[in-house]
Amino acid sequence: MARAADLVEREAGRLAAALRPEGLAVVVPGCPGWTLADLARHTGGVHRWARAALGTAPDGSPGGEPSGPPDDDAVPAWFAVGAGELVAALASLSPAAPCWTFAAAEAPATAAFWARRQAHETALHRWDAESALAAAGLAAAPDPATWLGEDVAADGVAEVADVMLPRQVRLGRTPALPGALALESPSGRSLLGGAGAPQPAAELRGPAPALLLLVWGRTTLDAELATGRLALAGSRDAAARLLSGALTP
Structure with missing residues (x-):
């Protein structure tokens, strides 16, 4: 799953780059009630949850989503660690490797599900982060027609x-x-x-x-x-x- 791992790594890297100290308290229009630090806690928690799911049998349970550090300043480093662990896990597995997923009958219970899901999860929240910084006047706005391939x-x-x-x-x-x-x-x-x-x-x-x-x-x-x-x-x-x-x- 090299390409899928590369996609997650690329999108996680772009999201990590948006986690600037001066922007962590910025509100995220796409996720009402969240700051940029909250968005990173969520995405970092999902990355860790997906990593756990990849190592869980289809009939098992990966547990809950980790909540992340309470201190906003610690969030960027925590996010980067979780993203790296997920990318490494995806790169090491066959797409057909069986694991737990939440898709029921909609998709096979294999690692390919998480490769796809985390690529899109991370990309969407990267859009959220870049859009939040743009709304706060801290970055240029991403183009809705070209922000993703x-x-x-x-x-x-x-x-x-x-x-x-x-x-x-x-x-x-x-x-x-x-x-x-x-x-x-x-x-x-x-x-x-x-x-x-x-x-x-x-x-x-x-x-x-x-x-x-x-x-x-x-x-x-x-x-x-x-x-x-x-x-x-x-x-x-x-x-x-x-x-x-x-x-x-």
Whole structure:
């Protein structure tokens, strides 16, 4: 899983670079109620949890997510250690290595699940961190259309459609979508919802990085249509309705 480990390492490195001492108390618009230090505690805890899951049998339990150090100044170094341990674990394993996951029937219980999940988890929170610094006037704003590679972002959109949304429905966090919404980019096409639907009620087309931010709630349909980053075919009301649920945790 060298490429997956490289992706996690790259995104973790960019997030680590955003953990500047002067920015740790900055609020994170994409994660209401969190500061940048809180975001790093969460992501570092998830990295450690995923590392534990990689060493846990499919029918076992990796335990809970570590909470991280209470002192904000200690968070960047703690984050870097956890990211390094996760990258090393991913690089050492076959994608087919069995392990515990939370995906139930949506994906095989193998190390490949965590390689994919942590690449997208880390990338999204890197966006959150860079956007928070930009909102505070401490950095340039990332471009929603190019902040992540097309292929990686398209896989992130597919993960939401095929893994995250079905899990949300299975756990009762959101009802099954009343129809289907197609999401098409130069790198792929995914379908949100649509069990038994003859065709999508609407289709959104545009850069996969912008579509990924949309399905994770980091931007809105109105904003993306207003900027022209995304184009809509079909019913706008239907698209808004299908995007309004808790598609992700």
